[in-house]
Amino acid sequence: MIYAKLIIFRLLNSLLIQTSFVPDEHWQSVEVAYKMVYGIGHLTWEWNQSLRSIIYPGFYALIFGFLKITGLDCNLLMIQLPRIFQSVMTATGDYLLFKYTQKNYSHSIANIALFLQCTSWFTLFMSPRTLVNSIDWFFTILALYFIGTKYTFVLSVAIAPLALLNIYKxxxxxxxxxxxxxxxxxxxxxxxxxxxxxxxxxxxxxxxxxxxxxxxxxxxxxxxxxxxxxxx
Structure with a gap:
């Protein structure tokens, strides 16, 4: 129930954001994904030097690819779906923060942590944006949640091969x-x-x-x- 409420909250959060913050909202994610799917667009210098991973824009490339195949690639969906995806990731991070605090401290402290997280003006302002920093926050919480559990080794083994992508490039x-x-x-x-x-x-x-x-x-x-x- 808490997770569903957090998803609704972050979806509303994403719809209320009507501004632009930094150019990297596009250059780190959706612009790269658009070029991957449609073959046109601009890549900043660090992409040509293989200094960034394509994993994050790859998520959005899947969204754009689906819209292209189904013929639903209108302006509204092309703009909003990436933010909706990021909002779901943020809501998942919120929930993991709650569970992590509950597991390591107490239920009351977990409620306080979740309240502070959801009322932080900067999180409200930043979390729906398609910045790599937003997904970094999610993976940081994910790592904290699994530290000290029996799944840590399995996750490490599953994720580690992704490092080979940078070597291959x-x-x-x-x-x-x-x-x-x-x-x-x-x-x-x-x-x-x-x-x-x-x-x-x-x-x-x-x-x-x-x-x-x-x-x-x-x-x-x-x-x-x-x-x-x-x-x-």
């Missing part, structure tokens, strides 16, 4: 893989909080400097380097 795939591996190794060290952590290798029981070996291996240019560096 880069012309030099090998270089990208090496950079991603080095950065990933450094983050792994930070998470473990122990670079000099000795662990047994998988095949002979010898103790190796596992994270250090991972780092050194990925600094290597030649794939035929000393196999002893592959104790990962």
């Amino acid at each position: 880069n012309g030099n795939i090998l270089t990208s893989l090496k950079i991603y591996s080095i950065v990933g190794g450094l983050h792994l060290e930070k998470i473990e909080n122990c670079w000099f952590k000795f662990e047994p290798s998988s095949h002979d029981g010898r103790f190796q400097l596992m994270e250090g070996m991972y780092f050194l291996k990925n600094l290597s240019v030649n794939d035929n380097d000393n196999p002893s560096l592959m104790q990962i």
Whole structure:
């Protein structure tokens, strides 16, 4: 019941927004989606340099594609449906915020958190807009909600392959893989909080400097380097 009310509330919120805030409302999402579906439109420089992911505008491309196929691609639906989609995502984020607070604190605190969220003037002003920041907020709440649950690992495994899309879009795939591996190794060290952590290798029981070996291996240019560096 709360979720349904939040959807209605955010839909009304989206219909009341009749202004424009920043150009990125279009350049980050619907303009890109329009070009994907209709083949015309303008892409800002960062798209030509593959600095942005197409996942977010891809949602709107699905909407535009459906409207195009069904012949319903009139101005009203082309303008309002993306905002309606974003409103549903925002309402889902509101609900997850409520459930997260309820789970970790109490029902009364969850009600207060939801009230503050729904009456925030900036959220009212920003949430229906087709900005990547709006969907970032949703995914942040989604991540918070699932932290510490048995689904965390499953979500990580499901989402992680999306990172390969950026590697694929880069012309030099090998270089990208090496950079991603080095950065990933450094983050792994930070998470473990122990670079000099000795662990047994998988095949002979010898103790190796596992994270250090991972780092050194990925600094290597030649794939035929000393196999002893592959104790990962």
